[in-house]
Amino acid sequence: GQSLEQPSEVTAVEGAIVQINCTYQTSGFYGLSWYQQHDGGAPTFLSYNGLDGLEETGRFSSFLSRSDSYGYLLLQELQMKDSASYFCASHTDKLIFGTGTRLQVFP
Amino acid sequence: DTGVSQNPRHKITKRGQNVTFRCDPISEHNRLYWYRQTLGQGPEFLTYFQNEAQLEKSRLLSDRFSAERPKGSFSTLEIQRTEQGDSAMYLCASSPRTPQGETQYFGPGTRLLVL
Numbered sequence: 001g002q003s004l005e006q007p008s009e010v011t012a013v014e015g016a017i018v019q020i021n022c023t024y025q026t027s028g029f030y031g032l033s034w035y036q037q038h039d040g041g042a043p044t045f046l047s048y049n050g051l052d053g054l055e056e057t058g059r060f061s062s063f064l065s066r067s068d069s070y071g072y073l074l075l076q077e078l079q080m081k082d083s084a085s086y087f088c089a090s091h092t093d094k095l096i097f098g099t100g101t102r103l104q105v106f107p
Numbered sequence: 108d109t110g111v112s113q114n115p116r117h118k119i120t121k122r123g124q125n126v127t128f129r130c131d132p133i134s135e136h137n138r139l140y141w142y143r144q145t146l147g148q149g150p151e152f153l154t155y156f157q158n159e160a161q162l163e164k165s166r167l168l169s170d171r172f173s174a175e176r177p178k179g180s181f182s183t184l185e186i187q188r189t190e191q192g193d194s195a196m197y198l199c200a201s202s203p204r205t206p207q208g209e210t211q212y213f214g215p216g217t218r219l220l221v222l
Binding site: 004041093098 | 198200
């Protein structure tokens, strides 16, 4: 089957760094994306890894290791507005989403 | 055109009724996707189009569901004889060319409640 596993919840304080892990089992895989979704909102694209290694976009970085079927999203200098759900999604000919990680940032 | 739009944003219907949702993708995008999301879960793929051709349908898409994209621009998703289990957020996304390395941009979604 096709599946992506993420921790269900992560908590942190403002200014901290958090890492959200994602392990996947998907056929026809060629990349991993990360999306942010606030309650009641639509998923918003954050980052994409098509090759192994680290991609950095401002406060957010994402990593992929194809040999380990593993990726992570790193959020730095956390802000209250970062409280949201974060989904990893594997690219096949469509997106297959993980179950999501709810991040709560406390002051 | 600043993004993907969906209408209506909310729909409440009684069990057994038919409903139709519309999605207008970003104008230069030729791929259009429909997903369904229930509370606490990630979006689940339903179907996608490349231009007007429907290339794949998930087995989640029962015969009560039909999607069209007649001119390769906007798309409609119809649910016939709605059931309470159809209550969910229906998301539309579009991407340019192929999805390899191409970001999918999501619309705000249509939230369906079947009573």
